[in-house]
Amino acid sequence: MxxxxxxxxxxxxxxxxxxxxxxxxxxxxxxxxxxxxxxxxxxxxxxxxxxxxxxxxxxxxxxxxxxxxxxxxxxxxxxxxxxxxxxxxxxxxxxxxxxDPVPLDAPPVPEEHSLDSDGELDGACELSEALRNLILQLYSDHLSEDGKRVDYKAMSRSPFFERYCDLAVHLQRVDLLSLSREEKLAFFINIYNALVIHGNLRLGFPKNIWQRYRFFNYVSYFIGGEVYTLQDIENGVLRGNRKGVAQLLKPFSRNDPRLQVALPDVEPLIHFALNCGAKGCPPIKTYTSQDIDSQLRAAAEAFLENDDSCVIDSAGREVKLSQIFKWYKADFGGSDEKLLNWVFEHMGASQKKRTLQALLSEGKVKVSYLPYDWSINSTD
Incomplete structure (x- = not known):
């Protein structure tokens, strides 16, 4: 009852x-x-x-x-x-x-105003935080509970979306060189996910491989005096100027001023924070520069616990992973052995992790990849 x-x-x-x-x-x-x-x-x-x-x-x-x-x-x-x-x-x-009423020694919960407790920030940080707060409002209103689906129609009519579009114009004045590593991670992850939604609302969702190629190489924001496409943000900035999927060249050439903005090293955890608008992607949420590495680690743990992203087949001695691990295998060590060790080290304490540990201790484990769902992450 x-x-x-x-x-x-x-x-x-x-x-x-x-x-x-x-x-x-x-x-x-x-x-x-x-x-x-x-x-x-x-x-x-x-x-x-x-x-x-x-x-x-x-x-x-x-x-x-x-x-x-x-x-x-x-x-x-x-x-x-x-x-x-x-x-x-x-x-x-x-x-x-x-x-029994909630006792005084109950675990802590946030106060109503805790999301806005950072206060005012100057320059790039101030604009980044203002954009993040608008994005947070949009996500709160128009994302499913699990962060996997977007109500695009309702969002397109939201006054918060119009305010976001107006504020995004001011990205052109951001001084990206003033941002720390942690601030860049949070800033560009949030901008990437918002830009994907913005692009889908303005241009429509890409329906095949050629439309996807064009979408990720042409949908862009003018940030700090330079154009940044989705491809530039992911592979140029967040992956330390590495070649992306099906790319022949690095995003930024030696003389490209955007190279100064690129992070020095590839950041594997960003793959569990970036959402390209497909159902196979990780959930959408916002990130803050404070404690960003812990936030990304938590996102990786949640992604690996989901059976749509990671399946441990004990009988077949096989680990089935999201295609993300195939596309960016170099970011996770480059070999099956290093990939499996990375996955194990980034799992949360769970039965799935214990099962994988038992498999790895017994010897060779096969790696395969799950089908990727490219359909749009719309609530419709």
Missing amino acids: VEDRTVMRGRVTVYSVPGCAHCIQAKATLRALGVPVCEVDVNKHRELRARLKELTGLSAVPQIFFNNLFVGNNEDLQNLVRQETDPERLERLVLSVRE
């Missing part, structure tokens, strides 16, 4: 990230139990990430608390529901949330 939430005095707190399959399952299970859930996106509320690690010793998500009682992750929650060890524990937990 689903409980009446209006009589519940406590709360269940779920720390999660968008696109995490285990987070989505956990929240669905809790909704079925009828308990009041307070969801905290640890990517959005970065000030709570370190505190959470202190409380639990864990960085993977989801992490679930009934009032101040730490239940564990999604696997632990499902075990509770199946009543495999203590049949009465779940009933006691739900009863505590119904009858």
